[in-house]
Amino acid sequence: MKELRPRGGKRTRVTSRRGVFNPEDNTRVKHTRLGVWDLYEEKEPELASIPGSSRLERFLSLKQSIPYLWMMLKDIGRIKSCWMLLMCYGVLVFVGSLIPALSIWYKGKMLKIVEMAVETRTVDKNILLNTTLGSIGCSLATRIISIAKNKVQRPLQTRLRRHYVSHIFRARARLDVPTFDDPAVQRQLDSVSSIGNTTVAWQTVNLVTSLGGVVIKVVSQVAVLAGVLSSQPDGVLLAVLSILPGLLQYFSSDPLGFKGIGVWAATTKNEHYIRIEGLKHVVSFPEHRQELVAGNMMSFILAMFSDATLHVGDYMNNFWQSVNDYNMHTFSFTSLLKDMSEHLPQLAFVLRAIHQPTSIPVSVASLSLIRENASDLSWMLFRFVEQTGSIADQLGTIRKLYEIRNIPNKVVDGTEPFPEDETKMKREGVGLEFRNVSFTYPGGNDYALRDVSFKMHPGQLCVIVGENGSGKSTILKLCVRLYDPQQGEILLDGRNIRELKLDDLRNAMSVLFQNFTHFPLSIRDNIILGNPSLASDDAKIRLAAELGGSTNFIERLPEGFDTYLDRPVQDLYSGLPEGTKTLFGRPVDYQGVRSAGGMASGTTGLSGGQMQRLALSRMFMRSFVSDDSQVGLLLFDEPSASLDPTAEHDLFRRLRELRGNKTMIFSSHRFGNLTRHADMILYMSDSRIVESGTHEELLKREGDYARIWMLQAQAFL
Numbered sequence: 001m002k003e004l005r006p007r008g009g010k011r012t013r014v015t016s017r018r019g020v021f022n023p024e025d026n027t028r029v030k031h032t033r034l035g036v037w038d039l040y041e042e043k044e045p046e047l048a049s050i051p052g053s054s055r056l057e058r059f060l061s062l063k064q065s066i067p068y069l070w071m072m073l074k075d076i077g078r079i080k081s082c083w084m085l086l087m088c089y090g091v092l093v094f095v096g097s098l099i100p101a102l103s104i105w106y107k108g109k110m111l112k113i114v115e116m117a118v119e120t121r122t123v124d125k126n127i128l129l130n131t132t133l134g135s136i137g138c139s140l141a142t143r144i145i146s147i148a149k150n151k152v153q154r155p156l157q158t159r160l161r162r163h164y165v166s167h168i169f170r171a172r173a174r175l176d177v178p179t180f181d182d183p184a185v186q187r188q189l190d191s192v193s194s195i196g197n198t199t200v201a202w203q204t205v206n207l208v209t210s211l212g213g214v215v216i217k218v219v220s221q222v223a224v225l226a227g228v229l230s231s232q233p234d235g236v237l238l239a240v241l242s243i244l245p246g247l248l249q250y251f252s253s254d255p256l257g258f259k260g261i262g263v264w265a266a267t268t269k270n271e272h273y274i275r276i277e278g279l280k281h282v283v284s285f286p287e288h289r290q291e292l293v294a295g296n297m298m299s300f301i302l303a304m305f306s307d308a309t310l311h312v313g314d315y316m317n318n319f320w321q322s323v324n325d326y327n328m329h330t331f332s333f334t335s336l337l338k339d340m341s342e343h344l345p346q347l348a349f350v351l352r353a354i355h356q357p358t359s360i361p362v363s364v365a366s367l368s369l370i371r372e373n374a375s376d377l378s379w380m381l382f383r384f385v386e387q388t389g390s391i392a393d394q395l396g397t398i399r400k401l402y403e404i405r406n407i408p409n410k411v412v413d414g415t416e417p418f419p420e421d422e423t424k425m426k427r428e429g430v431g432l433e434f435r436n437v438s439f440t441y442p443g444g445n446d447y448a449l450r451d452v453s454f455k456m457h458p459g460q461l462c463v464i465v466g467e468n469g470s471g472k473s474t475i476l477k478l479c480v481r482l483y484d485p486q487q488g489e490i491l492l493d494g495r496n497i498r499e500l501k502l503d504d505l506r507n508a509m510s511v512l513f514q515n516f517t518h519f520p521l522s523i524r525d526n527i528i529l530g531n532p533s534l535a536s537d538d539a540k541i542r543l544a545a546e547l548g549g550s551t552n553f554i555e556r557l558p559e560g561f562d563t564y565l566d567r568p569v570q571d572l573y574s575g576l577p578e579g580t581k582t583l584f585g586r587p588v589d590y591q592g593v594r595s596a597g598g599m600a601s602g603t604t605g606l607s608g609g610q611m612q613r614l615a616l617s618r619m620f621m622r623s624f625v626s627d628d629s630q631v632g633l634l635l636f637d638e639p640s641a642s643l644d645p646t647a648e649h650d651l652f653r654r655l656r657e658l659r660g661n662k663t664m665i666f667s668s669h670r671f672g673n674l675t676r677h678a679d680m681i682l683y684m685s686d687s688r689i690v691e692s693g694t695h696e697e698l699l700k701r702e703g704d705y706a707r708i709w710m711l712q713a714q715a716f717l
């Protein structure tokens, strides 16, 4: 079944009406439950209960637009040669609309000839020739008119677009700042299509001319049909019965179920569904991958997903899928009538044949049979070709679906458990050594690290400093085996990290990346992911938030720890009155209406520093809040880049208090407290370690480290 979706603003009606849409107002708003979704629709006025009345209402609203249509026509008249082209186009539409009637007239004549031939066994060859030529002429004329319409349409469309591009450009250019920033104004401007590709004028011209064409077609065809059928027994009855299914179709397509028209909004409060969507983002988008891998979060993420899917059950549908399900189960009496009415002409024909067998024009029956069969056959052939293609596509997709399970990982798992003695590691930390390590990123053409060697003893504090792009972050990434170096080896407590089980290796480390990520889950889940084994320990979660410095801003958020930073499931709405500023407790985002068919982004704005505090909370959760933590090596890439001086000072104080004997590596641009307390400083330049030693040793050496230290110190003099 075709999925219902708003397309090109066709279904989503832009409202400029004043007022507010309030989902809670059940006198004006209808609430429907669609799976996990809550749909709120503004009730139609009472008039809508008459079948087809919503169409009538729409036609009536056309009246208000007619002055603007007239204005547009006058405008078009002023564009060079547009009037001429428009006239030509109109004439072509007019003539083209008369042809089907002419064609029916010729067909009627042909029927008469056949009838006469059956009765008298003679044929007037001249009439037969003229009729045949006329029929062929009709088909030919249809084709020629369609080509001519295309020829006229192209320059007409181009000129209209050119004119209206500058029209919209001028309309936009003249607006002042507050007007321009007003979402309602933006919405209004966008409803007339994007600035570079405005087709509104052409669509209107096309719509008006084709509407005119339809009227001409209907009137002329009905007139000819009446003429042709009136001379046949029961012709008028047959004509009426043939038109009936069409009329019923018109009424049965009135909104039944949900069609996405009018003012409506939808949201879901199902926490399991929201979590599923968040988790899908987590495993799909590259920005989460390095933390996911380095933090060994995959098995917890899988468990979370299974649990959530179990809770949601069969309702794991997005909004539009739920709408389709709902509509499929909505019963329409008129469409049932329509289906039945399609058989009425045949029934009438058969009844007549039984009552007056002598007067049946047999040729009419055989002709219509041949015609119907021919169209059925071509339709079936078309479906066959179409379906063969789509079956091939479908099978290809199934193959891909299964192949992805076998994509091999580039970082190959080791076999040896680590550490040998967990208590010793916790007590003393781990030792780390880089031996002649060189590394180029996949696809990179230059070394990110070149022949890097250094050795850290268990429990030491190391600070890596140096220029941008010199390779500091890369050292940290290689420690957790996000990548493997092409040359050299990395040793943890004297053992090559390639030989250690990846899970064990990553469990022994905790990394805070410079480009840390936040998962599109709740704040609580974001912290829990630091140490999933403490998922149900609320006190520990709060302690981690406290240590990371996040408690203050989390508690100020309306939903506290349950707040989603980036809501993975978006609200949908359309046609809201412009006074609606918030919906379901979130601000209405009209920008979203533009880009995604009525979706709000639902992002909670946190500052860069607050984001960093949250990432730190996750790190504290992993490393410090529990005595069971297996972490022996802590890696920090610019942990205080976005923190204010007080927060930075507090962070380093807390780390000093809590670290015990854990080994720590910091990458930083800030020289100060950190470098002064370091057991070893590595100064990097151009992918190499150019200086190493303690703060005092490097100052004495009077190299690059000393020069930068002086530069930073002078800034405070």
Ligand SMILES: Nc1ncnc2c1ncn2[C@@H]1O[C@H](COP(=O)(O)OP(=O)(O)OP(=O)(O)O)[C@@H](O)[C@H]1O
Pocket: 441, 442, 444, 447, 448, 466, 467, 468, 469, 470, 471, 472, 473, 474, 475, 514, 667
């Ligand atoms: N994912 C990547 N793909 C390709 N090249 C990369 C990638 N990440 C980093 N590089 C390159 O590797 C080199 C070292 O980068 P790295 O991030 O380690 O530097 P850095 O010293 O941490 O820099 P900064 O001080 O700016 O954070 C740079 O030249 C960088 O352009």
